[in-house]
Each structure stands twice: as structure tokens, then as C-alpha cells.
Amino acid sequence: MANLCITSLIFLSFLPIICLSFSPENPTDRRILVLLDDFALKSSHSIFFKALQNRGFELDFKLADDRQINLQRYGQYMYDGLVLFAPNTERFGGSLDLADVLDFVDSGHDLILSADVNASDLNRNIAAECGVDFDEDPSAMVIDHTNYAVSDTEGDHTLIASDDFVQSDVMLGSAKMEILYSMKQAPVLFKGIGHSLNSANNLAMKVLGASPSAYSANPKSKLSNPPSLTGSAISLVSVVQARNNARIMIAGSLDMFSNRLFKSGVQKAGSSNKYEKSGNEQFVTELSKWVFHERGHLKAVNVRHHKVGETDEPAMYRINDDLEYSVEIFEWSGTNWEPYVSNDVQVQFYMMSPYVLKTLSTNQKGLYYTSFKVPDVYGVFQFKVEYHRLGYTSLSLAKQIPVRPFRHNEYERFITTAFPYYGASFSTMAGFFIFSFIYLYSK
The missing domain is CATH 2.60.40.1930 (Macroglobulin (MG2) domain)
Structure with missing residues (x-):
């Protein structure tokens, strides 16, 4: 019994050292909850998920309507980051709702949200709370008849090849920016919905934009009214850094993260440059490093x-x-x-x-x-x-x-600026003495 007590005391004495040795000394989020519409996304988007795991992240995959979803346990968050790849989910499972997602961000955690065509009101509301407004038309897509990706079939020009990147080596990596400045960077393939940045939110910023010839509309119907989103006002991918340094990435395309577009070749309409591989993987990887505080x-x-x-x-x-x-x-x-x-x-x-x-x-x-x-x-x-x-x-x-201020005994004995007052005091005393002498002794 005595030996057991001694062993217990020794273990308790070393417990703080053990805890410190395993405590992370870096700011990188390590545990991420990934909510999916369908588990098939694990394989169709495996390159993106594998890249996160190779960088040391622990991913917990769950269906968005899973009843066991919970971000907190005993008042503590179980995850450091949240990836929402569930654009069609109208309501999360378990106790998770819009307020919980916003509280998660307000507590300093990071978020990646990817919407798509026919995005649910839940995803739109989350984005709106972050300062991003998707096109109100639920069937609208970004269309560009000038900067589309050339393919074997003409198509409806909704597969856009965009190279309008934010000029920030912190967000996209210094190597990527050097490639971009040398005009050798492959464009990013994008197919999805566009959004605009709320002018009242000065924390949101566009990192991948559409060209001046782009517009947002239903590709299957003729335009009866002018599009609500046009030109460079359309943002394809935006980020937000909150005042508590939580970071958010909002994209209007789930396909942008897919293996198919990662590996797809790309040639921009009107350009003779043909790339064997799109810039999607590099763009998404570098931006995810920034979102999860691996940089900046x-x-x-x-x-x-x-x-x-x-x-x-x-x-x-x-x-x-x-x-x-x-x-x-x-x-x-x-x-x-x-x-x-x-x-x-x-x-x-x-x-x-x-x-x-x-x-x-x-x-x-x-x-x-x-x-x-x-x-x-x-x-x-x-x-x-x-x-x-x-x-x-x-x-x-x-x-x-x-x-x-100075104490009374820290001032100089005679202050230069006070000489007029000194002179006034002594002249008053001298005048009073002379007046008194004349008054007393003159007849």
C-alpha cells in the first residue's frame, strides 16, 4: 500500500511536465469537423482532404444531418476548425444550428464554407452573417462568354477559368505569387454561384474574382431582366478575418475542391497557353494554409x-x-x-x-x-x-x-521662466519700503 502511494505521488508530481510536453506550441488548428451532404465527397474530394491530413490535421467526417453532431462537450469546443461541404443541407443534425456556427467563429475558430447551385438558405444565412451575399436567384450561376475554359463541347460557358487573384503572398504563398507575376500560373477552374461583398462589412475581402465580362444568371433560360451581379463585382472566393483573428473562407463552388478539377487541364478562351493541370489544387491548398493559421x-x-x-x-x-x-x-x-x-x-x-x-x-x-x-x-x-x-x-x-508631475523639491531653485514674477515681487517690496519711509519721515 505504501509503495502504491509513493508511486501515485511520483506520477502526480510529473503530471504537469507530461502535460506540457504534449501541449502544442503552435497556433495551427489540428482537429477539424467536416460536414458533408454525402459520404461520396470523401472520395471525390480526397486530394483536398488528404492534403490537410498530410499537414497534420485530424479530420472528423460526418453527414450534415447526423444526429450526433455536437461542437461542444462540457462547455469546451472539441474542434478547432469547421469545413462545411454540405451546400444542400437545410438543417444540421444534432444540436448544431446557425447560432452555434456563428458562436464557433466568435470564439476564435476557423471556417471553410462551400456553396453550390441551389444552395440552401442555411448556407446563405451563414455566409450573409459573415458579410457575403450570394445571388438571390437560386438557379443562377456565374457565366462568362469571354473567359471560359475551352472544352470539347461548347457548353454554356459556366466553367470559368479565372486568374484574378488577390495580390498577397501571405494568403497565397510567396512561390505562387512569383509564378503569378511571371504569368505562368494556371487559371483556377470554377463552376458555381457568385456572390458579392456586403459594403457594411470591411473585414470581407475577395481573393478570386470574376472578369468584367462575367454575369450571374440562369444558364438554362433567357435573360428577361438585367442580372443582379455583373462584372468585377462578382466574387468567386472570399475570405474574412474577424476582429478576434478567426478566419473564414467562402467559395461558391464545391466542384472547385474536387479531384476532377484538380487534375483537369485548362485552356482559357482566347489564349494559346494550355496547361496540363489547373491551378485549383495549388490555390486551394495555399489558401487553406492561411485559413487554418499555418501562415500569417x-x-x-x-x-x-x-x-x-x-x-x-x-x-x-x-x-x-x-x-x-x-x-x-x-x-x-x-x-x-x-x-x-x-x-x-x-x-x-x-x-x-x-x-x-x-x-x-x-x-x-x-x-x-x-x-x-x-x-x-x-x-x-x-x-x-x-x-x-x-x-x-x-x-x-x-x-x-x-x-x-515634478514634486515641489524636484524643481530648480530658480526657474528662468519665473524671473518676471521674481522681479515683480522684489520691486513691490522695494516700492513698499520707499513709500513707507517717505510717508513716515517726510513733512
Whole structure:
């Protein structure tokens, strides 16, 4: 019995070390719930799912109407990401509903939603809450008679070859952008519905757009009224980065993720360039890396400030003190943290409004620093770093510090600016003495 107790105590003493050794030190979401309309999508879209698994993700496949669906257990989320490949589902199974999906995102988790022709109201409502509005016509598709993919049959020009990518190497990878700039990138094949970005939502952004000649309509019927979505206003794939850094990807085509379009060759109408493989796989893979925080994720550590010549952080500053401020910023590369290098990180010394705004210098190794003089205003100030850059998670750092005036014994004995007052005081005393002498001794 005594040996058992000793063994138990030893195990409990090492339990924190064991837990720390298995705790992830990276921001990448690792467990993802995939909701499908049909399990056949596991095989028809296997390349996309396999790519996620090869990058270390654990995928849990379920039918969208499964009664056992649940995102939480005992108040804790069981998944880090959600992939909705169920465009026709009118209602999720179990306790999952629209509010649960939005709460999942509001808690900082990531979402990929793919709609399709005849997308359900549930999928449309989720997208609308994220700032994306699909075409109201349930049978509408994106049609482009100029930038369609050439095929053996003429077709209705709903298979679009788009190369209108967002110019961001953070979202699409630096290698992809170099290929794109050299005009060697294969277009992305898209067949589905278009959407527009809600002007009231400044967090949504188009990453794959349609050409100016595209429009959204029913390909099986003649146009009786002008299309509601036309030209470059049509977005094929959009992303949203919420203020809590949760990331969302919304696509209007489920086929875009399929093995068939991944492997399909592509030739854009009017172009002599013919590619043996479309750009779908590379585009979707690189964008999914961004969505699941494998790229563009920043963290700030070691926020410090102190007086010049000192190392300890003071409890308060005095007006006109010289101080130094520093912070270290790192970026997740997918495997480890690397120094983030930029020249646009700024710090504010803030009270109601910024009294000091300084651009931080960097040593190219992740350290950002600056020095400045405390303003001649006392009160409660904040060191604030609000960093927002396209494709990167936002940084919001704030550290409060009071600033006091000089104490009465810290001023100089004679202040230069007070000399007129000194002169007035002594001249008044001298005048009073002369007046008193004349009044007392003159007849």
C-alpha cells in the first residue's frame, strides 16, 4: 500500500511536465469537423482532404444531418476548425444550428464554407452573417462568354477559368505569387454561384474574382431582366478575418475542391497557353494554409519599457523622462516561430489621444524598439500597439502607466521662466519700503 502511494505521488508530481510536453506550441488548428451532404465527397474530394491530413490535421467526417453532431462537450469546443461541404443541407443534425456556427467563429475558430447551385438558405444565412451575399436567384450561376475554359463541347460557358487573384503572398504563398507575376500560373477552374461583398462589412475581402465580362444568371433560360451581379463585382472566393483573428473562407463552388478539377487541364478562351493541370489544387491548398493559421499568424512577446540607462520597469514615469520601449514579434511559418520583419510597426503613447506616435526600429531578428521623451502632461497613459496588415493576424497590445508631475523639491531653485514674477515681487517690496519711509519721515 505504501509503495502504491509513493508511486501515485511520483506520477502526480510529473503530471504537469507530461502535460506540457504534449501541449502544442503552435497556433495551427489540428482537429477539424467536416460536414458533408454525402459520404461520396470523401472520395471525390480526397486530394483536398488528404492534403490537410498530410499537414497534420485530424479530420472528423460526418453527414450534415447526423444526429450526433455536437461542437461542444462540457462547455469546451472539441474542434478547432469547421469545413462545411454540405451546400444542400437545410438543417444540421444534432444540436448544431446557425447560432452555434456563428458562436464557433466568435470564439476564435476557423471556417471553410462551400456553396453550390441551389444552395440552401442555411448556407446563405451563414455566409450573409459573415458579410457575403450570394445571388438571390437560386438557379443562377456565374457565366462568362469571354473567359471560359475551352472544352470539347461548347457548353454554356459556366466553367470559368479565372486568374484574378488577390495580390498577397501571405494568403497565397510567396512561390505562387512569383509564378503569378511571371504569368505562368494556371487559371483556377470554377463552376458555381457568385456572390458579392456586403459594403457594411470591411473585414470581407475577395481573393478570386470574376472578369468584367462575367454575369450571374440562369444558364438554362433567357435573360428577361438585367442580372443582379455583373462584372468585377462578382466574387468567386472570399475570405474574412474577424476582429478576434478567426478566419473564414467562402467559395461558391464545391466542384472547385474536387479531384476532377484538380487534375483537369485548362485552356482559357482566347489564349494559346494550355496547361496540363489547373491551378485549383495549388490555390486551394495555399489558401487553406492561411485559413487554418499555418501562415500569417503573428505573436508579440516581451513587451518592455524603462527609463534610458535602466533595465527595470518603473511603477510610473515623471514628465519629461527619457524612456525606451521594445517588443518582440514573431510569425508562425507552419513549423516554427520565425522573426517577423517589417518597417510599419508603430507605438502610441496614448491618453484620450496619442501624444506620441513613433515607428519602431527593428534589428531584423524580431525585436522592435524606440525611445522618446515623456510629454509634459501628467495623467494615466498607455503604450499601445495596434497592428493591422493585410493577411496577418492583428496585434493589439496595451500597457498602462501613470505619469506624474515634478514634486515641489524636484524643481530648480530658480526657474528662468519665473524671473518676471521674481522681479515683480522684489520691486513691490522695494516700492513698499520707499513709500513707507517717505510717508513716515517726510513733512
